[in-house]
Amino acid sequence: MSFENCLVILTSNAGAPEMTQARKQVGFNRPTTIGKVQLRELAIDALERQFSPEFLGRLDETIVFNGGVRRKIAEAMVRSKFTAPHFTVVEEVDITQLVALKDQAKAMHAASGVKITFMPFIMKATAMALAQHPMLNAHLEGSQEIVRYGYVNLGIAMDTDNGLIVPVVKNVDSKSILQIAVELAELAERTRAGKVKPDELKGSTFSITNAGNIGGTLATPIINYPDVAILGVHRIMKKPGVVETSMGDRIEVRQYMNFSCSVDHRLADGADGARFLVLLKKILENPGLLAL
Numbered sequence: 071m072s073f074e075n076c077l078v079i080l081t082s083n084a085g086a087p088e089m090t091q092a093r094k095q096v097g098f099n100r101p102t103t104i105g106k107v108q109l110r111e112l113a114i115d116a117l118e119r120q121f122s123p124e125f126l127g128r129l130d131e132t133i134v135f136n137g138g139v140r141r142k143i144a145e146a147m148v149r150s151k152f153t154a155p156h157f158t159v160v161e162e163v164d165i166t167q168l169v170a171l172k173d174q175a176k177a178m179h180a181a182s183g184v185k186i187t188f189m190p191f192i193m194k195a196t197a198m199a200l201a202q203h204p205m206l207n208a209h210l211e212g213s214q215e216i217v218r219y220g221y222v223n224l225g226i227a228m229d230t231d232n233g234l235i236v237p238v239v240k241n242v243d244s245k246s247i248l249q250i251a252v253e254l255a256e257l258a259e260r261t262r263a264g265k266v267k268p269d270e271l272k273g274s275t276f277s278i279t280n281a282g283n284i285g286g287t288l289a290t291p292i293i294n295y296p297d298v299a300i301l302g303v304h305r306i307m308k309k310p311g312v313v314e315t316s317m318g319d320r321i322e323v324r325q326y327m328n329f330s331c332s333v334d335h336r337l338a339d340g341a342d343g344a345r346f347l348v349l350l351k352k353i354l355e356n357p358g359l360l361a362l
Contacts, residue, residue: 139233150295154334158290161331161347164311166324168357179248189226189280190251192303194360195353197222197243200276203346205338206299206331207275216337225274225294226254229284230262236294237261238274247360278303282327291332298337299346302330 168191176186200207200222208218222243225236237257242250260266277294280303291302304327311324329350333343353359 143233150293154293156332157335157340158330158332159343161329161351163327163351163354164324165327169325171357185255190247193242193250194247199346199349205342208298209296219275223273223275225277227279228261235261237266237270288328293332299333304328
């Protein structure tokens with residue numbers, strides 16, 4: 071038994087077999103009426119007589135138990151990665167016009183307190199693109215049936231103090247960008263506060279993960295199983311771009327964002343993911359299409 075395991079057991083309410091083994095190894099009698107600080111000091115003193123300096127140099131390390139939400143996240147990631155063979159396709163999108171539109175919408179609704187970000191635009195564009203590529207808006211039921219949905223429920227991966235949580239915004243295809251913005255902001259606030267309801271974590275047909283506000287040029291997201299695909303959204307980058315005009319090509323400073331789409335290769339082909347991203351790119355580069 072390692073130094074760390076002995077220390078945890080001797081200073082906890084571990085079961086009889088584990089406690090007996092730890093006591094036998096270090097010759098330590100666990101007092102029943104003593105404070106936690108004193109108990110730890112006594113346990114360390116006993117352990118020091120049994121373990122080498124190599125172990126003693128690690129007393130400043132913190133033992134973190136892999137349980138609760140963290141364990142569930144780990145299990146979900148492993149199930150997805152080892153069940154669904156992932157294929158990821160990437161597209162660079164010029165979002166210069168989208169940035170201008172978002173800024174206009176943000177200014178227009180500032181007085182009402184509605185938080186306008188890029189995500190409602192991306193979510194609406196995703197729903198529009200999925201309508202033409204339904205093989206990505208699907209689940210595998212059991213081992214035989216592929217269920218394609220006539221509606222779009224988007225799981226939105228959120229970074230919280232409790233780990234990665236994926237609440238679901240339902241029926242995105244039938245909602246306006248403003249409605250999506252209001253619902254997303256309210257859902258994000260409750261999720262980060264630990265007040266999201268269990269039913270709000272179920273029913274996604276496709277998922278989006280956005281680490282763009284943190285950083286990172288590109289990532290290959292893991293599918294939110296049993297969804298067929300997931301979209302990764304990355305940070306905005308300013309760089310020179312070629313703009314086609316009636317007077318010929320010219321170089322301008324443009325704003326770009328990378329999008330990556332991971333697909334379950336059992337249920338959809340790489341070409342499906344590529345065509346979906348090409349359409350998403352077209353919509354986001356021409357945000358007037360979002361009004362259709």
